[in-house]
Amino acid sequence: MAKRDNAVDLVGLLSVEGQDLAATWVREVSGSLKGRVGTAELDRELRELYDALLDALRQGATDVHADQMSEVRALLTELSRNRARQGFSPSETAVSIFALKRVLEPLLQEGSADDVRAYLELGRVLDGLGLFTIESYSQTREEIITAQAEQLLELSTPVVRLWDGVIAVPLVGTLDSARTQVVMEKLLQALVDTGSEQAIIDITGVPAVDTQVAQHLLKTIVAARLMGAECTVSGISPQIAQTIVALGIEFDDIVTKASLADALKLALRRSGVDLVAHEGAQR
Amino acid sequence: MSERIPILRIGETLLVSVQFDLEDQMVLNLQEDLAQQIVDKSARGVIIDISALEIVDSFVGRMLAAVAAISRVLDARTVVVGMRPAVAITLVELGLSLGGVDTALDLEKGLAKLRQSTDSALR
Incomplete structure (x- = not known):
């Protein structure tokens, strides 16, 4: 029962100002990426992610590996794959997730103790998501490296x-x-x-x-x-x-x-x- | 009685063409026959063609080195010709470098090598 409440709290926290939060998030992330990803593209990616996360939380997901999170995981995998291919660093990739925490901070100032507890709970979920991002990032990098090594082997031995x-x-x-x-x-x-x-x-x-x-x-x-x-x-x-x-x-x-x-x-x-x-x- | 590998004579050169994978007893017979033939025919050179061999184990590898050493004592020069790339790699991996054995890519180059050395010996 308590778990259920928590989930509701998390949803409440994320949907206080609805679309506004997502917009702040997009701004925050595009600032940290220094305009290397188009704003429209970033906006689409993050809003999709935001909606998926909200959905998952509403269904009672409490960590990254929960069944309800599969949509979020798929979106995150795609995001980190793209970042890895475009040559971003791991921290630039993970910052997309962690920025959401920073976005929520101002809400806590006039929030109740329950809000703070919900924030901490959400922080844990976001940490898990961030780690997941880095994992899929490095996986993609490894795939790229293996493919290149194979190509080199073919290229490099003429007689x-x-x-x-x-x-x-x-x-x-x-x-x-x-x-x-x-x-x-x-x-x-x-x-x-x-x-x-x-x-x-x-x-x-x-x-x-x-x-x-x-x-x-x-x-x-x-x-x-x-x-x-x-x-x-x-x-x-x-x-x-x-x-x-x-x-x-x-x-x-x-x-x-x-x-x-x-x-x-x-x-x-x-x-x-x-x-x-x-x-x-x-x- | 196991099979024996024929030894052919061309002038002062003995030619051994190995056409199938060798068994240990055949290898020993060959070594014996070859020593005998070098003396009987007073040969100056021996060519062992192994271009048909796909598998050479360490025993055969050592035998090649031994034959070369024996014929050197009998004043004949041995050239192993036509070793396949895969065989060469296997021998190297086995740690056999066949020191003291002359090699050539094919029979023709091996004969040329023998001729060269007898020429320079006569001079």
């Missing part, structure tokens, strides 16, 4: 033919075991397909090399050697060279070159091609 019998893999971005596996398979398959005996792995675009990455590179090179191809690693920057030595990684008898040009020159010499500069050629 190019530099010369007859010389292929190269320009690696760009951080190497992890999943990517190295893809690189390894593609490189080895390309060796068979093109009948190349020389392969160059260019790591100019790799920002950092740690023991794990070095391990992966070594594995690829040994596998290529097992198939009868020679591998050269090129594009080692001064910083990476220092890191490799500091970490105590040994590249044993693997040839490393500073630039792709040097590696190509070596690969050509190994496959018996001589480069001759003509006397009268233009430079």
Whole structure:
């Protein structure tokens, strides 16, 4: 019975000034978002949310996970998804909910003790809603990140033919075991397909090399050697060279070159091609 | 009596073409036969073609290394040719780098490699 009263109180609190409260809410939120969302859009979103919340409370919902709140949850999920896609920060997203508390504060000044109790009760519900918003926000962000990682994996491993019998893999971005596996398979398959005996792995675009990455590179090179191809690693920057030595990684008898040009020159010499500069050629 | 893998002779080179997945006993027989043949035919090079093999386990991997070592003692050079990418990856994951075994992409390149080394040895 007491619960029922509470719900009525909450509804009463929210509908004292009816539409006015919703309007103040919209103003408050659009102020905090600095006009990055259109007022009309914001107005529509928040009014829908407001009505849904009022409905849910009227039906006696007391926390976020109640059945009556499903409409509110759906609206909130959509709102935080949109915010996440548009690049808002988590606090900018959650502030939409918490602003409602601030809107209600002035009402308490001439309110009774019951009003204060109702406000506290509502505060608890709003806290739950705020947390829910952040949860769905980060979920959306994670989905975006996973999708991008998959796209990167597809994009980032081309095998190019530099010369007859010389292929190269320009690696760009951080190497992890999943990517190295893809690189390894593609490189080895390309060796068979093109009948190349020389392969160059260019790591100019790799920002950092740690023991794990070095391990992966070594594995690829040994596998290529097992198939009868020679591998050269090129594009080692001064910083990476220092890191490799500091970490105590040994590249044993693997040839490393500073630039792709040097590696190509070596690969050509190994496959018996001589480069001759003509006397009268233009430079 | 298990099957034996044929060993063919081309000039001073012995050619072993493995056409099906190897069982342990066949591997041991091959090792024995090959050592015998190198001496009998006074071969200078051995080519083992494994392009038809889809599965190579650690035992076969070690056998390849052992054959290479044996033939080196008998003054013949071993070249393993036609290893598939998947096989190469498996061997690396097993920690076998086949040190001391020469490799080539296909039979033709393997023969060229042997010819090169005998040429440089004669010089």
